Amino acid sequence: MTMITLPYEDRHCGDLILVNRRYPLHQRALEKEEALDSQLTAADPAWPEILLARPAAIALQKAMADLGAEGGIVPVSGYRSRAQQEKIYRDSLEENGPEFTKKYVALPDRSEHQTGLAIDLGEGGVELDFIRPSFPDSGICGLFKKEAARYGFVLRYPQGQEPVTGIAHEPWHFRYVGCPHAAIMEAKGMVLEEYLEFLEGCSDGCFVWDDEDGSAQIRYIRGRENGIQIDVPEDCPYQVSGDNREGFIITVWRRR
């Protein structure tokens, strides 16, 4: 075991951060935007101007290749800077009015798109609506939706979860949370808000998830103002992510 220190501010960074009306993107994550810039990469090589954080882009490209979805599914919107999100919000207010905008467009710093971990996808070959692209449950789009969790993506705003997410059903908006978190969320029918609450509830021990590759031990730890020290293994991979609330999620993988 090795001991590492998690600075309190780092709870605002990582693949599992919750960004919504209640938990806006934090200054710490924005400060990292510059660092993020250098690791942003094309969501799809055919659309070089649509960017994602590198792990999310790699996972998406793998999913598209495995599922034979190139051309059948097209990226519509990925990473947005704060300025871009402000413009989209302003333009939508002007064009679509406040009711529509409140339902489908997040306020600046409340948009997951600013994290580089969210992607709007549309059905290829049809005229695309930038804010509400068509992404049907059938065909290649349906297949992607069914398989997304295997690649670390979740449908972030499902039907019926509006009271929890605060966002209307968006069949086109996928969020990268990584593996095995996406598979657990799907198996438990939880959106990110619920999943983080669930992990926090397991904080006296850890949650163990088994799949064909091995097992993942997931721990939730509350941050402390003067930093917190945790033990991490030296012999297997681990990942630490903040939740953008009060804590950290530590995932340790053990292969079979």
Ligand SMILES: [Zn+2]
């Ligand atoms: Zn979106």
